[in-house]
Amino acid sequence: MDYSSVKTRDPPQDGVSDRLIKEDPSRQTTTLLKDEGARLPKRLGSADAILQFVLDISLTVPAVCFLTYGFMVLCNNGVPVNQSPIPALHMAAKYSPTLFPIAFSAIATNLLKATAAWRLEKGITILSLEYLLKCRNVFSAVTAPLSLQAVNLITPLLIVLWASSPLGGQAALRVMDTVPSTATESWPFEYLEFISPFRHTGASTSAGYEVMPSIQAAFAAALSSPMDAKTKAQDLFGNIKIPMVEHYQQSSQTSDLDGWYEVNTGPNTSPIWSSLIGLPATSLDGFSPGSNYSFKMETSYMSANCSTQHTLMKFNEWEQYRNSSIYHNNRNLALRYPVFPLSWATEPFRLIFTSWSRAKTTNATCILSQVYAEVDVGCYGSVCAPGRIRRIPKSENATVRTVLHQAAAEGSPYRGPAGVFFAYFETFVSSGLSLYDLQERQIKPFASAIETYFTEPSAPFSAAGISSWDGTDMSSIGDVVFSQRFSQLLNTFWLASVASRNVTGAFNFHDEFDDGTYRIVTQNATGTRTPDLLVMRVNGAWLSVLFVASVTMLVTGIFAAILGCLRRGPDVLDYSTFFFRDSPYVHIPPGKYRSMEDASDQVRRIRDIRVCIGDVDHTGDVGRLAFGSVDAAVPLRAQKAERYYV
Template identity: 25%
Template sequence: MSERHAFVRTPTTPSFLDSQYERKLDASTHTDEFLIGGSEGESANDPWKPSAFESIRSFKKNPVFGGKSTARAPTWSPQPRRLQRTALDWASLVFYNGLTYLVTFPFFALAARVGQVNGKVTNPETLQRLQNLTKMAATVFPIAFALVAGRTMSKVAAWHLEKGARLQTLEQLMGSRTVFGAVRTQFMLSSYNLLALALVFIWAMSPLGGQATLRVLNTSTKQDIANSVVNYLDTTGPSSFQGSNSATVFLATLNGMYFSSLTAPNTVKSSSLDLWGNLKIPYLTSTGSDWVDVAATLDPSEYSSVLGIPLFNVIDGVSKFNLESNYMQLDCTNVTAVVGDADVRVQFANATTHAVGSLNGTFQGACCVDPNAPDCKATTSWCLGVNNFASRDYMWQRPAGLINITGEIPQTTLLYEDAPYNFGNNTVAECQVTQRYVESSVSCNKTSAQSICAVVAQRESQLAHANSNLTWMSFSGVFDEISTLMPAATGAYQHSGMIDYTQKYVLNPNTSVIMTVDQETGNNTVIGELDPQLIGKRLGQLFNAYYIGSIAPFTMNGDPELGQQVLQPNNYTDANPVFTSLTGDNLIHSVAASVTTETEIYKCSWRWLGILVIATFIMFVLAVVGTYYDVRRHTPEILGFCSTLTRDSKYVAQPGPGGSLLEGFERARWMKDVQLRFGDVYADGEAGLMTGEPGLDGEHIRSLGVAEVKMAARVRPGRLYA
């Protein structure tokens, strides 16, 4: 017999291939082929006999297997090998098992990082980076867990198969390589044992770990309370009208602020802050020492002034403090409104000039109602007068300067009257004036972008003050300036036959109405037809604004640093004579404030962090277990591979003898071109391809099996199978 060739009828060669189909192994080329010719007996007596052959490696032109190509292909080596790992096998084992450990480390690192930053102040860039990592981890964790756990299940099953195990155990392990598979397999096998419970528990960690990465990190706010000092304009301070050359310096600024406040957007008028961010004080609605809450939203007429009080040194955070302020309150009870030419106005008796006509000796003011009267220089569309003043010795004083005055002081009555040129649509209103002293609880929320302050509660001031009948209007020097300049502040004159913006505001503070032509011409604009209480509120808002604005007009510009500089005592220069008070008073009042600072911090959910650590630890343990059983396993890994269907199969021709040491992937590479079918085969393997044993009724009894395509027929529903 030739040493170059060896021939064998392999155990896996179906007997129905007949004697003329035998296998031949070419020892030099390692190709396996079917022998054509020869007899059954010869093959049995001399299985390693040379013969003519044709290739079946690719099964492409073989008449039995139905292939097409005649290309020759190498076979696996028939030489026996020792059952041991090579250096390449060990390198592969270390590499792939090492990967299973590596995939767990990022999740341990993420958990450690989240625990480390817990309670610390957030950094926008770091926060964004951590949030991106948690989102990415939520996607990667189930994938990594499936990689490690699925591989471990295969390794454990392979080791059990080598050692010898029940089929149920193998199916439980191999079927539990996904989350759904772990649950489904136990039900399909009716396997309700400890292994089933352990497998379901292990795989439950996959979705839990993914969710934990999303929920492990949040943000929260930490509140720190500190003490601070807030400065604000003292409204008991003297008016700048009392200074030398005062009007020539600040009048343009004062009138500009006053006009801007009258025409400010409606959102500003109903806001707790004026156009420049100064705090507006609401009218106090009660008496006594009890605090009364202030509504968050107020009608514009509920504020005591359209100009607010400047605040200084308000730091970032939520500041709470109490401030003292005062304002004039008008109670208009005697209001007369005449539409037509009737003149119900009262002539004013001024202490210096403008005494014309028949004087009643009651009201005095720098105003006259007849523009043609001698010495009448006031040509405005409305007038102001009061019925009494403090003594001439105090003509440039203020209520705070007379705090020690005792005795009865009569209440001042302020007279407002229209003075249109045509003497039509007249209104005359008499209002009792009192000075109210209020303590307000203020809350300011300041950030780097904005500062929002509001009065949240009020009560009557608990400090000592002058008699409430002493008002800003009680001092003739100051009142003469106000009654002369304020009616002309918005530029409307008596001869124009129009009303000015002060009157427009009293009629309706809505800016869109103020700016209409109808109001400009004075049509349907009888102030006296309004509710007297509303007239008093709106007139009071305007008088208070004009006086407060005159205390320190250059501090109302919304620049706290600049405003505070000009409020220091005796701040007199030739260029800035306005802020030199007669008494050298400091116009800043300081008050203690409680500041709550809210800082954004990292907030770790310890519950979800624990779940993440447990899930990651289980994944790490699975990697260790997988490595352990992978090292202990000696046999080839065949579970989970389709190529295992060809192993020891009598219906599949093998590329050569041996091959029992091939791994699943190796066998698949060798036999990748073999076409398999799960179809009709016969249990004895001896009958013709399409013949079967007849059943009781004469019907052939068939058997299903995996075979090469030409060795198994396609199944047909309704056939009888054993």
């Protein structure tokens, strides 16, 4: 079959639908817009908006960090400065005055720019726009009203906003103080009761043979201690001395409303102590070096009120007087009493103290009483001192009957042996003799350390009269000083007698203080313990400033991110291209200007165009200045000094 004569069909032409599509105006416009790089306004859920929001919200991270820093400081209030995380917080505080203003400036500037861009799309006054763009730091916020010579409602708001920047930095630095710890806690204490049982019935008894060496050693150690130790608040073994409260009552010093007298233990003053040996005291932790302690002791002591007379007495007369006395040391000291002290006595006990010397013999009539006092003690580690003292009122019978009347501590069943008075004074008169004096030799009229303590308390065992055949003349000692020193000797020997082992260092918390003879009595007290530590203390005022400034920075960053999302138009503020958008004096090559383009993108595209503020009307008599491009398309001339411009 011949197909050559058959006509072929022409290629199909565009149909009606295709033609309508091509002629559709919207499709033609879309194609045109794509060719020209046009774009829709930024949408809230677009990728660009989300990216911008993430970038803006990331600026709030420093605010969150400073808020976290503030909360960590608050939570670690009172923590020792060398304990974690205080060193790290101090390190952060050092850099805060630098980092806080930088972070705040970045966030605040972003807010001002976002606010200006958002309000610019809604409509804003020139003054408000200028304030938002001009106030980018603390200095400009203050100087802007001066340079613009105008203010509006946002002026004080901007000043307050920027004031938060330096305040926040300083607050982060000053929010922590280093102070001594004041975290006190209740703490138990224990101390020796002065009215403890006497431990023997005489020097020649079995108990006396056992305890007298330690008693003699403790008493001699107290007498021979240096004057510095005698005047301090603690003895050589750390025992706490009790002041004589009657000394304060008889002085011009006044007490407070509760009867307390301040005890001054400074380097230039020294109280009158009731004894050369203090009361042993301890606490649950044994007075740790890293703590401060405070507690009160209720105690007592013997007080002697003496009246002295000084007469001449030959040595043979003295021998007769001494041998007729009840207690003497076979040398120059004798003691006697007119009335034997009964345990139910109601009259004060009188004791006659007599010391012979070739110059004058001293006769002192002393009335003994028991003084009860409460002492407020403070300790820095194991270094303790009484801070206050007051007298405890007692009945007359209680003060008349001393420990020598076989008195017992309140609430204690331990009274000690019978014959306390005899055993005490029998050993007391000989306790001041040296080992050389105690040897079986001929009788020598040498003074003992008890007598020389009245005249030379700093060194009684090496005083001038202790090895002299003339004895020790005490006629220069007044009644007040004699009474004080005799009281000290009586109380020192009493403490050495009832607790010789404990006053020389063996005193521990809740020990069984029983040496097989008579149990000593202890008293319990509840005081306070404060760690001797430097701790971090929060400065409340600066912490409040830090929180306010940090919250302001956080809220500022959040609002900046939100306003950035609400902006529909391009980002043009803060860019030089903003000045020549739609300007007739700026020549932009065709295809390089797009009104919806962000200024940053536009800068990259037209970065080689040169611009200048010059004369755009150079042909007239008066010039006109404008921002324009420097090229052949725009007749822009440089400014001249002799030309006028409008």
